[in-house]
Every structure is written in C-alpha cells, then in structure tokens.
Amino acid sequence: MAFKLRWKDPSPPVSVEAWRQLARRKLPDLPWAYLDGGADDLVAMEANMAGFRRWNLRQRSLTGIAKPDLSATMAGVTLEMPLALAPTGAAGLSHWTAEIATSRAAEASGTRMVHSTAASYSLEEVAEATEENHWFQLYPFYHRGKVAELLDRAQAAGFTALFVTVDVPVVGNREGERTSGMTQPWTMTPRRALNILSHPTWLWNAMRHKRLAAAHYLEPSAALPPRPGGQLMGAADDAARSAEAQSRYMQADLHWDDLAWMRDRWKGKLYVKGVLDADDAAKSVDEFGAEGVVVSNHGGRQLGNAVAPIDALPAISERVGNRAEVFLDCGIRRGTDVITSMCLGADGVFIGRPYLYGLAASGEEGVKSVLEIFRAEIERALILMGCPSVDALDRSWLLPAG
C-alpha cells in the first residue's frame, strides 16, 4: 500500500468546523471571545445551529443530475451560489487583512460581501481594492449628520445595496467578551498579556498594521459625544464604560421613523437586517419600501433567547416572499443548511463566523477555502438529492427529522 509521509498534512481544513479549530489556535483569547461568542447563556447561538437538525432532505434517485445549477440572484446581482458574506465589525481582530481579504475572496468565488459600519478598512479602501461593487451595512446611530455622511460615502464609492441593521439598539450581553478583557479600552492583566504574547504572529501584525478597530469610528471627525441620556448605566466600571462608549454608535430608541429617513436618503436597494417577526417584515416592505429583509438574530449575539432564524423563516417567507427578497443568516455551517433555508423560503443566505474562521486562520486564502467548501457541499448535496438547481428548492424537498 502506498502512502505519503509528512510532518504536517499540507491540505487545508476540510470543513467549517475544521477551520474553526484552526482559527482557535491562531487567535489569542480576547479576539476569539469576540469572534465566537454570543449573548447570555448562548441559547440563541446554539439554537441557530440546532434548528437545521430538525429537517431532513428528500432524496430522489436515478435522476441523472450531474451538474446542478447553483446560481442565484441576491440584491440584484447574479451570484455563482446563493450565499454571501454577512457584515462583521472589526474583522481586523481576526486578521489584519480584514475586509480587503474578505471582499476579494468573495469576488473570486463569484459572490459579494456586506461591508460593516464597524469595518476595519474604510469604504473607499475596499472599493479601491476590488473589481465589483459590494454592499454596505449601516448601524443607525443617533447622529443623523454622521449617518448621512456615511451613506453618501457608500453611494459615492459604488456600494449598491444598503443593509440597515435593526437588532442592535443596544449591545447584547456578551459576557465572554467582558471576561476576556474586551472592554473599551481593553483591560489587560498579566495573564491576558501572556496569552497575547503567546500568539506572536497575531500580535506582530496587530501592532504593525493597526487594523484592530473600526475604521469609520476611529476617524477624528466621527468622534461623537455620548447620546444625551442614552447611556445604559453609570460609568462605574469597565463594562459600564464600554456600554457608554458604544452608545455613541447606536440608537437605543431606534424607530420606524428612522427607517423612513434612511429609505429617503438611500437611492439603491434597501434591506432590513435583523427581522424575526412576520409583522415587522411586512411593515418594512409594504410601508417603508424595503426591497427585502434578512431574517437574523445577529448570530445569537443580541437577544439571548431570540428565536432561531430558521424557525422564524417560514412565516416571514409566507407573508412577504411573493413581493420581496427574504434572506437568512445565523447558524449556517454546511451546504445542507443553505439548502434547508432555501426550501423554507430563503432567496439566499449569509454566513458570518464561518468566513471569519478562514480569515483568522489563513487570511484571504482561508476565506476562499471556506466559500469553496460551501460551494462543493451545496453541489454534492443537490446531486445526492436529485435536485436540478437551487431555484427548484421548495418545501416538497423537506421532511421533518424523526
């Protein structure tokens, strides 16, 4: 029997979970707590993944389908697969190349990235580094002048769709971040410093490239006073100081009137991200002119016991799916999760943590590898199901798991 002897297996990780384990080794505890954590007791975060296990996929045999069609249209763009990169703030904590790497990897795989308001590179830097137009995510905050400035910059830089995130009026209770020192500013102890020193490559790149924080927020022009009366609690300890600092960049009393204002200002397609209720989805589309919604609980990082998007999806799709685009994110770790989402009415999905694992472990190549894993898994599963295309997916392809 022939075999190859190697000190280390040179092949890339074979699954999203394998990329996750590699990323864990590459990152110090503090950025890892940010990347992989969730709110409260992680109930919503775990439910996001568990939700997919409640469904089986129908398998038709002898169909002769060898090359299913994976292409799908999201936000007016035809993509090679029904999957794009969700906005993730401060991606520079995972790898200094952050959104430059993620946007390029998305393009190389025939898809797109949503650029976060809290991105580590500016809108203009990403536009400069890419060939295609990507999409912009807005965290609405109370300073309308600054929000208007950001929207104008996004339009001028060629970002074609706006995703307004509505599930962060305040930051979720992420205890893992606080206990690892991710307050504002970070709280360093000898133990935490030692942990960071034991990841010299990460530390060297962090110090050399200075891309740990959010580019837009750091601009001197964007230094805002805290929202009057908007602080969550008195600045008595590090956690409270962090909450106060963050309150400058969100809006606790976010309201439909704010959405109306954004709809008015933004000339391109607009999607409401963080919707879990069919009434809210209908209101976004019918009264506020949104082109669609992203059914999302922010990866289980906000409301601790929020419903899993895969469970909220059927009612939302039934309500607005005939006249608006319905996307889903949260908990997608396999090609079969993408397929289940489409069977339940999604027009496409987004991934968050999966591509950050690839980014943290191997930069742009890692993100590409994660995307290619999804592509291969979707294609293989469709062949095994005997389904000709992602377009053909509907409820008839699903069976409740026994």
Ligand SMILES: Cc1cc2nc3c(=O)[nH]c(=O)nc-3n(C[C@H](O)[C@H](O)[C@H](O)COP(=O)(O)O)c2cc1C
């Ligand atoms: C580290 C991290 C940062 C995030 N930052 C943002 C953000 O800046 N804006 C936003 O709308 N959503 C943000 N999200 C939520 C994602 O867009 C997405 O909803 C979520 O990650 C999907 O769940 P998944 O990680 O299980 O794929 C973030 C998620 C993570 C994990």
